[in-house]
Amino acid sequence: MSAALVLELKKLIIETLKLEEVTPEDIEDEGQLFGDGLGLDSIDALELVVALEKTYGVSIPDSEVGERVFRSVNTLAQFVKEQSAISNQQSAKE
Amino acid sequence: MRFDETELRVRFNEVDSWGIVWHGHYISWFEVGRMALLGKFHLLPKDFTQMGYIAPVVDLKCVFKEPARLDEEILIRTTVLEPTKAALTFRFEVLRKSDRKLLASGEETQVLLTLDGRMLYIIPQNLRERLQPLFDYLEEPDSPA
Helix, strand or coil: CCHHHHHHHHHHHHHHCCCCCCCHHHCCCCCCCECCCCCECHHHHHHHHHHHHHHHCCCCCEHHHHHHHCCCHHHHHHHHHHHHHHHHHHHHHC | CCCEEEEEECCHHHECCCCEECCCHHHHHHHHHHHHHHHHCCCCHHHHHHHCEECCEEEEEEEECCCCECCCEEEEEEEECCCCCCEEEEEEEEEECCCCEEEEEEEEEEECEECCCCEECCCCHHHHHHHHHHHHHHHCCCCCC
8 A cells, every 4th residue: 555645644634633633653554543443433434525525536425335445544545546546547538 | 694593482391490491401492493494495304214314413512601481482593504514514593582682502413324324425416406495595694683
């Protein structure tokens, strides 16, 4: 996984959710974002979805996809990378 | 931003032993305001269910400024913020009707779930279209509080 993208996503999470006392180093690449991990809740997920759409143009429609994508920063980075590749391919075809 | 107004009178069972309205009742008054507003646009819980959604409350707060007393006439003012995410945020004001004194204010957020419990992260187009007349109505200037 691209370390740069992982770091960028950690910063995005911190800025979007105004996690004032959290630094990117505090968030583990494989650590849980919701519940026992970083302790994010359902409203946080909605905020993140909006920020991810604005920043990377990726769409997370519901919790079914969200539970898979938001498992950790690594799974989120994987999703952003895959979706960006798909949308680049589509743009190239058009 | 417009607030929708609905009226009620403080009932005997809503007053505590100090002669003022018990704090928990303000939450049911918010519900009175919310249902009055949503009912005007056929957006009551049964209408949401017919569309395939439910909208549970995930956040609620209330700030108490002045007590309401038995038999006073109360105005519940309700509005909804234009959504920036897949959630509906209602704002409430509770006023004493006689002098329009603000007694309490509050805010409540509801998220959207499908009937099988999937939480929506994006407001579906069919629901957006149903909500638009409500937001058009609330965009109009408010009458002075």
